[in-house]
Amino acid sequence: MGESQIRIEDMNYFQLLAWLGIGSSHPGGFPATRRNLDLLKVKREEYVLDAGCGSGLTACYLAKTVGCRVMGIDIMPEMVEKARQRAERENVSDLVEFKVADVTNLPFPRGSFDLAMAESVTVFLDKVKVYRQFYRVLKPGGRLADLEMSVVNELSPQLQDELHFVYGKGTDPLTFQGWVDALKEAGFEYTGILNAQANKINSGLLLQELKKDWIFVKDLAQKVSEQPGILHRLQNNAGFMRKNQGYFCYGLITGRKPLGSKLNLIERVKRSLLG
Numbered sequence: 369m370g371e372s373q374i375r376i377e378d379m380n381y382f383q384l385l386a387w388l389g390i391g392s393s394h395p396g397g398f399p400a401t402r403r404n405l406d407l408l409k410v411k412r413e414e415y416v417l418d419a420g421c422g423s424g425l426t427a428c429y430l431a432k433t434v435g436c437r438v439m440g441i442d443i444m445p446e447m448v449e450k451a452r453q454r455a456e457r458e459n460v461s462d463l464v465e466f467k468v469a470d471v472t473n474l475p476f477p478r479g480s481f482d483l484a485m486a487e488s489v490t491v492f493l494d495k496v497k498v499y500r501q502f503y504r505v506l507k508p509g510g511r512l513a514d515l516e517m518s519v520v521n522e523l524s525p526q527l528q529d530e531l532h533f534v535y536g537k538g539t540d541p542l543t544f545q546g547w548v549d550a551l552k553e554a555g556f557e558y559t560g561i562l563n564a565q566a567n568k569i570n571s572g573l574l575l576q577e578l579k580k581d582w583i584f585v586k587d588l589a590q591k592v593s594e595q596p597g598i599l600h601r602l603q604n605n606a607g608f609m610r611k612n613q614g615y616f617c618y619g620l621i622t623g624r625k626p627l628g629s630k631l632n633l634i635e636r637v638k639r640s641l642l643g
């Protein structure tokens with residue numbers, strides 16, 4: 369283990385993902401991404417923000433298949449570095465750019481993007497704060513598409529503790545209605561929850577997809593030999609979801625920034641102060 373390497377037991381969930389460089393760590397994995405993008409029908413001339421892009425699998429796929437420009441941001445520098453390597457290797461560096469940035473304080477001017485998307489990011493953060501940022505950086509008429517874990521019913525305090533142990537303290541999946549309320553509170557028009565699914569874990573399919581992700585696979589053997597505790601940690605995480613899958617579901621929460629701003633002056637001042 370390198371001297372600067374944190375022990376696996378001490379890594380928080382984001383550090384773990386960044387160290388592994390997993391390309392599709394969201395409910396439903398990459399098959400869900402493909403299904404969602406099929407419905408979103410992104411156009412070549414659109415400019416897309418992928419917020420909390422991880423190692424850039426979705427951003428690069430979008431650039432390759434649609435030919436649109438994509439800006440991927442993530443708070444973990446290690447992830448952004450891996451995403452840049454992916455874009456280089458997949459020959460889409462001219463279309464995709466990656467930056468280290470915080471989704472709760474996006475470094476882009478108002479009205480920059482046609483589509484703001486996220487996959488399993490908002491669930492860990494203050495939802496309305498994130499959606500207000502998306503609202504600000506979208507053009508009027510711009511779309512929001514957020515693939516997130518949801519709960520079928522409120523979780524018991526014990527299940528919530530277990531969830532926090534696996535994914536970190538701030539993890540707070542809402543009901544579908546809760547997601548819709550957050551989106552509306554940020555100023556969006558609600559346009560639907562697409563591809564809503566029960567959270568059925570298909571380990572075989574997910575494993576197949578992971579094996580195709582060269583960023584994840586390339587140093588995996590070395591990582592396991594450096595930190596064998598990784599296997600136990602991954603099994604624990606998967607075990608939690610398998611045991612409790614009946615409590616969770618997921619879907620693509622979608623909204624649109626209204627063409628004409630209906631916000632009154634007081635509301636606009638409040639939003640610019642809140643960011």
Ligand SMILES: C[S@@+](CC[C@H](N)C(=O)[O-])C[C@H]1O[C@@H](n2cnc3c(N)ncnc32)[C@H](O)[C@@H]1O
Nearest residue numbers: 391392393394420421422442443444470471487
């Ligand atoms: C569960 S992963 C999902 C990554 C990617 N969207 C995917 O589906 O594979 C959550 C990602 O959000 C990033 N993240 C967490 N908090 C963030 C923040 N405040 N701003 C930007 N990215 C953040 C993490 O570093 C991590 O890459």
